[in-house]
Amino acid sequence: MKTPKRIEPLVEDGLVDEVLRPLMSGKEAAVYVVRCGGELRCAKVYKEADKRSFRQAAEYREGRRVRGSRQARAMARGSKFGRKEQEQAWQNAEVAALFRLAAAGVRVPRPYDFLDGVLLMELVDDGEGDVAPRLNDVELHPDDARAFHADMIREIVKMLCAGLVHGDLSEFNVLLGPDGPVIIDLPQAVEAAANNHAFSLLERDVRNMAEYFGQFAPELKYTRYAKEMWALYQAGRLTPHSVLTGEFAEPEDAADIDAVMREIKAALAEESRRQAMRQAAEDGGDAEPTPPWLR
Numbered sequence: 001m002k003t004p005k006r007i008e009p010l011v012e013d014g015l016v017d018e019v020l021r022p023l024m025s026g027k028e029a030a031v032y033v034v035r036c037g038g039e040l041r042c043a044k045v046y047k048e049a050d051k052r053s054f055r056q057a058a059e060y061r062e063g064r065r066v067r068g069s070r071q072a073r074a075m076a077r078g079s080k081f082g083r084k085e086q087e088q089a090w091q092n093a094e095v096a097a098l099f100r101l102a103a104a105g106v107r108v109p110r111p112y113d114f115l116d117g118v119l120l121m122e123l124v125d126d127g128e129g130d131v132a133p134r135l136n137d138v139e140l141h142p143d144d145a146r147a148f149h150a151d152m153i154r155e156i157v158k159m160l161c162a163g164l165v166h167g168d169l170s171e172f173n174v175l176l177g178p179d180g181p182v183i184i185d186l187p188q189a190v191e192a193a194a195n196n197h198a199f200s201l202l203e204r205d206v207r208n209m210a211e212y213f214g215q216f217a218p219e220l221k222y223t224r225y226a227k228e229m230w231a232l233y234q235a236g237r238l239t240p241h242s243v244l245t246g247e248f249a250e251p252e253d254a255a256d257i258d259a260v261m262r263e264i265k266a267a268l269a270e271e272s273r274r275q276a277m278r279q280a281a282e283d284g285g286d287a288e289p290t291p292p293w294l295r
Helices: 004-012 069-077 081-103 142-161 200-215 218-222 225-234 256-284
Strands: 019-025 029-036 038-046 111-115 118-122 174-177 179-185
Touching: 004 038, 004 111, 019 038, 019 256, 081 111, 081 118, 142 179, 142 200, 142 218, 142 225, 200 218, 200 225, 200 256
Parallel strands: none
Antiparallel strands: 019 029, 029 038, 038 118, 111 118, 174 179
C-alpha cells in the first residue's frame, strides 16, 4: 500500500521498510502493520488534537512534568502553543510509560522508536500469525478466566511497583497473546505518587478486570485487590512478588457516604461507556474484524 505521509520519515530513516496494511483507526491514532527487516511491527500514528475525540481529562494530567515554566504557562492558558505542547506531552506519556513498564517486566508491547508523532512498537500476535484478540472478543472457560484475572492482578501490581497506574484499563485494551494478557493503550497512565486521583483510577482499573472476568467466574466480582495492593504500596511493602488475597478489612470508622456515592457514580459511568463501545462495535465501526490496538 502507499506509505502514509506521517510514516515517510521512518522509511527515510530506515526504521520501516514497508507499510503492509492498516490495522485500526481509533479515536486518538491510526495503527498500521509495517515490515522492519524480517519482522512485522506496528506503527501507531497519533492524530492531531483537532482530529480526534479523546479528551485529556485533568485527572490524568495531574502530576505530569512539563519541559519548563513557559510551556506550563502556555498549557494553562490554552494558547495554540500550549495546546501543541500539551499534545506532545500526551504522546510522550505513552512512549515513556511503555519503555518504563517494559523495563519493569510488565506485559506491554515492546516499544522500538518514536519519531514525529509515530510510535514504532511490537505487533502482538496470537501465536499463530494473526493479530492477538482483545479480551472483549473472546469467551473464556471459568478456569481460564481465573488464571487470566490472576495474571492481570500481577501485571497491575508490577505497574504500581514501577510507579504507574494505567488509568483506563478494561477488556477493550488488553490483548490475549500466546503467553497471556498484554496491556495496551497507555497515554493516560498516571504517576501513582504524584496524582491525587491515582487510587481511584487504580480501583477502577481493578474493578473493571473483576467485572469482566466475573462474567465467567462470578466469585471474582467480590475480590478487593485494589485496596489491598494500595495499602501495601503506601506502606512501602508492595513488591512484584507480593502475595495478595483479594480481601481487605476496612478500618472501623464511620462510613464515608460521599466515597460510596462516588464509587456508585463511577460504576454507572463505566457501564454506560462499555455499552457505548459495544454498540459501536456492533454498528461495524472497525475496518477489520481483527481486534484493534486502540479504542
